[in-house]
Amino acid sequence: MGQVPGIGLNDGMVIPQVGLGVLRVEDERTDGVVESALAVGYRHIDTAAGYGNEAGVGRGLVRAGYADGDRRKDLWLTTKLKDSEQGYDSTLRAFDRQIGALGTDYVDMYMIHWPTPFDWRADRTWRAFDRLRGEGRVRTLGVCNFLPDHLERLHAETGEYPSVDQIELHPSWQQRDTVAYCKERGIAVEAYSPLARGADLEAGDGVIGRIARSHGVSPAQVILRWHIENGTIIIPKSVHRRRQEENLDLFSFRLGADEHEAIDALDGPIRAGHDPMTFTYA
Structure with missing residues (x-):
């Protein structure tokens, strides 16, 4: 499958460009999914408190031997x-609970899940994030679903841009x-729903x-390769080992330039997911 490249972040950290997402994976199933992904070569796992499966991720890390020790450094x-837990004190309490569920001493990246501009608390949340980073319990600070106005406001209030902005991104919603x-500001872009939950496999009257067929690969691999060549971090989801292998086999x-243009x-x-101006998750 080749070596998954790393993307350098604005804080000096390096994130594997391909990871496994576990949205909508039941907690009791997540440990096996994570163990399988690590076995086939993933070294990047993406979860969230709102997914309700952090404990399952933690069990999977234990089963695969990546919860602590030297192997934890490779993950x-x-x-x-x-x-609902944004804010200073509430963030610190939430992180204690989350790190306990995950069963590891630190996370490589902690993210604000949605900007909630109608109830903005990102400035206070970021101060808690900064404290956790200073304590070594978090390595990198990121956000999800932030639009330019949200990123600008966060920078104005904290003096800092996040290392990563995880957004819905796929060929039909770029x-x-x-x-x-x-x-322009050194923020790495990470795509969730990189295949538009499968909808983009049929986009463009069969162009994908x-x-x-011209490359002897699957339509999903074409779209994921397009992301890779754009420098985007991707976290495709699959609970099946064969599909996990396929989603990693992109190198x-x-x-070609004409193929890029056709996908562009x-x-x-029309987005496949939610509007960051109005949505809140958990």
């Missing part, structure tokens, strides 16, 4: 704060303004399928 582990803003082919042309006006 990138991300989790996210519930929106968020070019947000991506450009992040790149035609590109896939034996390259897309699939951009559209």
Whole structure:
């Protein structure tokens, strides 16, 4: 499958460009999914308090031998704060609970899950994040679903940009303004729903399928490779070992310039997920 490249962050950390997402994986199933992913070569796991499966992730890390010791250093582990627990003291209490569920001494990245501009507490939350980083319990600070106005406000109030902005990003919803803003300020872009929950596999009147056949790969691999060549961090989800292997096998082919242009042309006006201006998660 080749070596998964690392993406350098603005704080000097390096994150594996491909990770495993576990959204909507039941807690009792998550340990086996995580163990399988680590066995096939993933070294980046992305979860969240709101997913309700941090304990399952923790069990999977134990079963695979990545919860502590030297092997823990080879793993990138991300989790996210519930929106209902934003704030200074509430964030610190939440993190204590989350780290206990995960069963590890630190997380590599802690993220604000949604900006909730209608109930903005990111400034106080960030102060708690900064304390956790200073204590060595968190290595990197990130956000999810932040638009340029949210990133600008966070910077104005804290003097800092996050290392990563995790956003919905796929061929039919490319968020070019947000991506450009992040790149100009050294914020790495991470894509969730990188395949639009499977919808983009059929986008563009079969263009993805035609590109896939020309390379002898699957349509999913074509889209994930497009992300890779754009420098985007991706966290595709799969509970099946064969599909986990396929989603990691992205480094034996390259897309041509005309193929990139064809995928770029699939951009559209409709997201698959929620609006960061109005949504809150947990």
